[in-house]
Amino acid sequence: MTLSAAEIRQQVEALGPWFHNIDLGGVRTAPEHFLGDYPNMKWKKFAHAIPADLTGKTVLDIGCNAGFYSIEMKKRGASRVLGIDFDDVYLDQARFAAQVAEEDIEFRKLSVYDIGALGEKFDVVIFMGVLYHLRHPLLALDLIREHVAGDMLVFQSMQRGSSKTPQLADNYPFSDYALFEDPAFPRLHFIEHRYADDPTNWWVPNAACAEAMLRSAGFEITAHPEAEVYICRAASQPEHARPIYPSKGARA
Numbered sequence: 195m196t197l198s199a200a201e202i203r204q205q206v207e208a209l210g211p212w213f214h215n216i217d218l219g220g221v222r223t224a225p226e227h228f229l230g231d232y233p234n235m236k237w238k239k240f241a242h243a244i245p246a247d248l249t250g251k252t253v254l255d256i257g258c259n260a261g262f263y264s265i266e267m268k269k270r271g272a273s274r275v276l277g278i279d280f281d282d283v284y285l286d287q288a289r290f291a292a293q294v295a296e297e298d299i300e301f302r303k304l305s306v307y308d309i310g311a312l313g314e315k316f317d318v319v320i321f322m323g324v325l326y327h328l329r330h331p332l333l334a335l336d337l338i339r340e341h342v343a344g345d346m347l348v349f350q351s352m353q354r355g356s357s358k359t360p361q362l363a364d365n366y367p368f369s370d371y372a373l374f375e376d377p378a379f380p381r382l383h384f385i386e387h388r389y390a391d392d393p394t395n396w397w398v399p400n401a402a403c404a405e406a407m408l409r410s411a412g413f414e415i416t417a418h419p420e421a422e423v424y425i426c427r428a429a430s431q432p433e434h435a436r437p438i439y440p441s442k443g444a445r446a
């Protein structure tokens with residue numbers, strides 16, 4: 195059923211406020227977004243780094259919000275796109291946006307910490323703008339690597355601090371205090387209360403830390419098309435970083 199612009203506008207208002215600014219039949223869902231035309235302006239900077247043809251591929255969009263990236267992946271021909279988020283308000287927005295865009299996308303309520311329940315690996319996993327909202331960011335990356343990352347990971351995190359990515363040593367002497375004064379050394383800044391008025395902004399990495407966390411969780415960075423965006427491929431996890439929490443192969 196095709197909705198009129200007035201009907202779309204009415205639904206957009208009823209489902210708001212929106213974080214994703216999506217053009218739904220000429221109606222924009224968040225025209226006053228504090229970041230501008232978001233996430234479209236971000237997407238334009240890295241869209242070229244993802245295959246233009248995703249025919250036959252499966253995609254998991256973690257923290258899908260109103261489904262901007264899910265819709266873009268489906269437009270590229272992905273055979274199956276699953277968007278997950280733990281917030282019903284955003285999932286309702288995503289279902290409506292996909293309906294207006296006439297894209298067949300499944301949206302499910304699921305936390306990133308529970309992705310093991312999916313029991314499925316995906317060719318492309320999108321993990322954009324979620325890491326810094328988590329109290330346990332490395333756990334989430336480990337779980338993504340172990341349970342759902344079949345090949346490509348598209349990752350983004352807010353970053354603050356140094357954008358340098360120095361060569362890191364394999365080990366450092368106990369007496370090396372200077373290391374911790376170097377702003378380019380991997381740093382994950384902890385926000386006890388709020389950042390940008392948002393109490394869910396918990397951890398903000400600098401660039402070296404974002405990259406090191408990806409490697410430590412078993413991802414190889416293959417492209418860095420935008421300051422905060424990394425295209426990765428599932429690789430082997432460093433031996434010393436293998437998770438020790440129970441998983442499917444856990445011993446009794």
Ligand SMILES: C[S@@+](CC[C@H](N)C(=O)[O-])C[C@H]1O[C@@H](n2cnc3c(N)ncnc32)[C@H](O)[C@@H]1O
Pocket residue numbers: 213233256257258259260262278279280281284304305306307321322323324327328
């Ligand atoms: C800043 S938005 C990013 C949305 C989108 N991925 C993007 O890059 O534009 C963060 C999203 O992550 C979701 N989120 C936060 N914690 C989550 C969790 N533990 N599991 C699943 N989704 C989560 C929020 O509900 C929100 O939709």
